[in-house]
Amino acid sequence: MGIDIIWLLPIHPIGITNRKGSLGSPYSIKDFRAINPEYGTMNDFHRLVSEIHRLGMKLMIDIVYRHTSHDCSWVKEHPEWYIRDEKDNAICLIPQWTDILDLKFEGNETTLWPELIDILKFWCEHGVDGFRMDVASCVPMEFWRQARRSVTEANPRCIWLAESSWFSAMKSYRDQNGLVHTDAELYETFDVCYDxxxxxxxxxxxxxxxxxxxxxxxxxxxxxxxxxxxxxxxxxxxxxxxxxxxxxxxxxxxxxxxxxxxxxxxx
Structure with a gap:
């Protein structure tokens, strides 16, 4: 079939609080270093990685860094990592996404950023060959620069795929003074961008x-x-x-x- 890379959607535990439906969304992540028990264990993951590599293929996983679930431990341990409203409640900027809370990159360069980068290196150590970055265009470029430099030290051949944005979505973000990068900007740190x-x-x-x-x-x-x-x-x-x-x-x-x-x- 000509397949040489397998990409897994988020493999992490899904949040329970404000979960959408009975299954929830895999993009509402509770723990970025764990495996969803419905999928198996870390040992199961290691066996999957080994078999993929044995067959001459590579493994990429989905990374979701724009938001977390409501019951991610960071919500209580690091409330300053979240965008908050005038009443100091953690929020999601897109109202219909009720199962997630948005992370705040600005002002947390010395705390949140290193944690997110360490998570990428953690998965590299567990055999992951690349990452598909969810909503990459809405994360600061300076974060991606730092992350790319650091991860390259752990895995120089790591593949970086950016979920970039539609033109209409970019206009909507900018009309609300939101951060959004063009594909041309993303190519500074990413190997591949969505079409x-x-x-x-x-x-x-x-x-x-x-x-x-x-x-x-x-x-x-x-x-x-x-x-x-x-x-x-x-x-x-x-x-x-x-x-x-x-x-x-x-x-x-x-x-x-x-x-x-x-x-x-x-x-």
């Missing part, structure tokens, strides 16, 4: 709302605005978007054709 800057155009091309030629012209434009060696993670679907089978439900051959096409254009 969200073209996802809307790609979806429009798939659904024949715009000519394919218009989409390909935007792909070509990327070569002028990003570093020479840039890599884009192009996709037909992910866990946040509709399945390609749904998008192309009237023509399954179109789904197959687009899957092959994205594999052939510049990453």
């Amino acid at each position: 969200y800057d073209l996802y809307v155009a790609w979806r429009a091309a798939v659904q024949e709302a715009i000519p394919i030629k218009s989409y390909l012209e935007l792909v070509r434009l990327q070569t002028f605005i990003y570093p020479k060696d840039f890599i884009k993670m192009r996709f037909v679907e992910n866990h946040d978007q509709d399945r390609i089978a749904h998008i192309c439900r009237d023509n399954p051959w179109k789904a197959l054709a687009w899957t092959g096409h994205l594999r052939l254009i510049k990453y």
